Amino acid sequence: MERDNNDPVLAGLKIDHRSGRPVYAQITEGIKALIYGNRLKPGFQLPTVRALAEALDINPNTAARAYRELERDGVINSRVGRGTFVERLDKAEGEKAVELRLKELELEFQSRCVELGLNKAQFLDYIRKGQGGK
Amino acid sequence: MNKIKEAWAMVKLSGRVLGRNPFLVAYILASGLGVSVLFGAALTPVALNLNSGNTQFLEPYANVLPAQADRKKLTDRIEPHWAPLGATAAAVYFAGTLIIVFFNVAFLASVKRIINGKKVTFKEGLGLAWERRGAVLQWALFSATVGVLINALKGYLDNWLARRVLGLAELGWRLAVFLALPVVAAEGLTPLQALRRSGDIFRKTWGQTFAGGLGIGAFQLAVWLLVGVVPGIVLFYLGLYNTGANYGLALAGVGWMPLSLILIGLVGESMLMVLRMVLYVFAVEGVVPEEYKEQECAWFVAPRA
Numbered sequence: 001m002e003r004d005n006n007d008p009v010l011a012g013l014k015i016d017h018r019s020g021r022p023v024y025a026q027i028t029e030g031i032k033a034l035i036y037g038n039r040l041k042p043g044f045q046l047p048t049v050r051a052l053a054e055a056l057d058i059n060p061n062t063a064a065r066a067y068r069e070l071e072r073d074g075v076i077n078s079r080v081g082r083g084t085f086v087e088r089l090d091k092a093e094g095e096k097a098v099e100l101r102l103k104e105l106e107l108e109f110q111s112r113c114v115e116l117g118l119n120k121a122q123f124l125d126y127i128r129k130g131q132g133g134k
Numbered sequence: 135m136n137k138i139k140e141a142w143a144m145v146k147l148s149g150r151v152l153g154r155n156p157f158l159v160a161y162i163l164a165s166g167l168g169v170s171v172l173f174g175a176a177l178t179p180v181a182l183n184l185n186s187g188n189t190q191f192l193e194p195y196a197n198v199l200p201a202q203a204d205r206k207k208l209t210d211r212i213e214p215h216w217a218p219l220g221a222t223a224a225a226v227y228f229a230g231t232l233i234i235v236f237f238n239v240a241f242l243a244s245v246k247r248i249i250n251g252k253k254v255t256f257k258e259g260l261g262l263a264w265e266r267r268g269a270v271l272q273w274a275l276f277s278a279t280v281g282v283l284i285n286a287l288k289g290y291l292d293n294w295l296a297r298r299v300l301g302l303a304e305l306g307w308r309l310a311v312f313l314a315l316p317v318v319a320a321e322g323l324t325p326l327q328a329l330r331r332s333g334d335i336f337r338k339t340w341g342q343t344f345a346g347g348l349g350i351g352a353f354q355l356a357v358w359l360l361v362g363v364v365p366g367i368v369l370f371y372l373g374l375y376n377t378g379a380n381y382g383l384a385l386a387g388v389g390w391m392p393l394s395l396i397l398i399g400l401v402g403e404s405m406l407m408v409l410r411m412v413l414y415v416f417a418v419e420g421v422v423p424e425e426y427k428e429q430e431c432a433w434f435v436a437p438r439a
Contacts, residue, residue, distance in 0.1 A: 018331065022418075022421070023421075057250065058250065058419055059415055059419055059423040060250070062419040062423070
């Protein structure tokens with residue numbers, strides 16, 4: 001199944017299968033970060049487990065576990081026969097999720113730099129030059 | 135205890151996946167057939183020559199026979215043949231490894247799709263392996279090289295301690311391969327990256343890996359005793375003692391035991407292959423994978439309004 005780029009969850013969730021962090025935790029943190037960043041508002045209907053699993057190429061049980069964790073934290077609410085909806089998110093929870101996502105990004109950034117044989121300064125220089133070009 | 139419970143859940147899942155998708159065994163059969171054809175083709179010229187009484191072509195290799203006294207003379211004759219012989223043997227060995235790796239990757243990639251709730255056919259599985267052809271080729275080359283090195287070292291080492299160390303290294307290599315191939319199938323990484331990833335995965339799943347492997351081994355043994363050995367002994371006994379001298383029945387009893395061992399081994403090997411991908415998914419996603427059951431996830435599957 002192709003990713004639905006109009007769906008803020010499917011388009012916004014970035015999963016790194018090579019990161020040491022379990023995929024279900026990446027999903028819960030990703031959804032929390034999307035809510036914190038106002039990309040998902042209370043009442044928004046999340047994709048089904050199957051749709052999420054297919055879009056991320058993961059086991060449906062993993063997607064279900066992520067939803068269960070979010071529901072336990074009161075972030076989403078599942079209504080039988082209707083679907084799963086965004087409920088609310090504590091500010092502190094949101095900040096924590098964003099911090100964890102940033103940490104993930106930093107690790108990925110470091111590993112890509114190693115892969116390309118670049119140091120941090122060289123990479124940042126490249127970004128600055130790119131922005132200057134624009 | 136948790137590890138054993140998780141391992142048991144994964145072994146059960148492996149059995150269910152194989153039971154519902156018996157076509158997976160065909161990958162192992164196809165790989166066995168491919169390697170047999172390859173070695174058959176490589177050995178046919180030798181067999182044909184021997185059959186026609188032509189043993190002249192064997193002369194350069196006669197130093198393997200202890201009866202030959204003039205070793206120096208023979209070595210001189212063998213010398214020019216070493217390079218082509220070695221190159222041919224290496225090419226055949228590599229091609230054999232390539233066949234095995236390709237079908238294993240097809241098997242593992244199919245399993246990943248199945249446990250992710252998708253349907254896959256034998257042909258589609260081959261297509262998935264073909265998509266990973268670069269990684270498959272690299273892994274086959276790497277693994278064939280390591281295999282040759284280990285075997286060569288085995289021949290050279292005569293020190294007890296050195297042989298034990300090599301034995302441990304071989305065990306480590308087998309373990310690394312056990313978890314690296316699912317990485318190649320799922321992520322298409324280069325051999326060194328795949329080995330590094332397999333190390334990470336092993337650190338997370340060592341308990342489940344050992345318990346799961348032992349569980350499948352014990353299952354194989356129990357099934358063989360029940361389905362292979364006991365009926366074999368009964369048939370043998372009936373053939374010889376109970377129905378008069380019915381040697382056919384007795385022979386069938388004797389023949390059934392190794393035949394059933396091969397069949398059960400094939401099923402066990404297939405289950406172990408499924409378990410390899412299940413362990414990979416468990417390590418990466420952090421959840422014991424399950425087959426998708428719509429009713430159990432009813433809360434989360436309602437279509438959007």
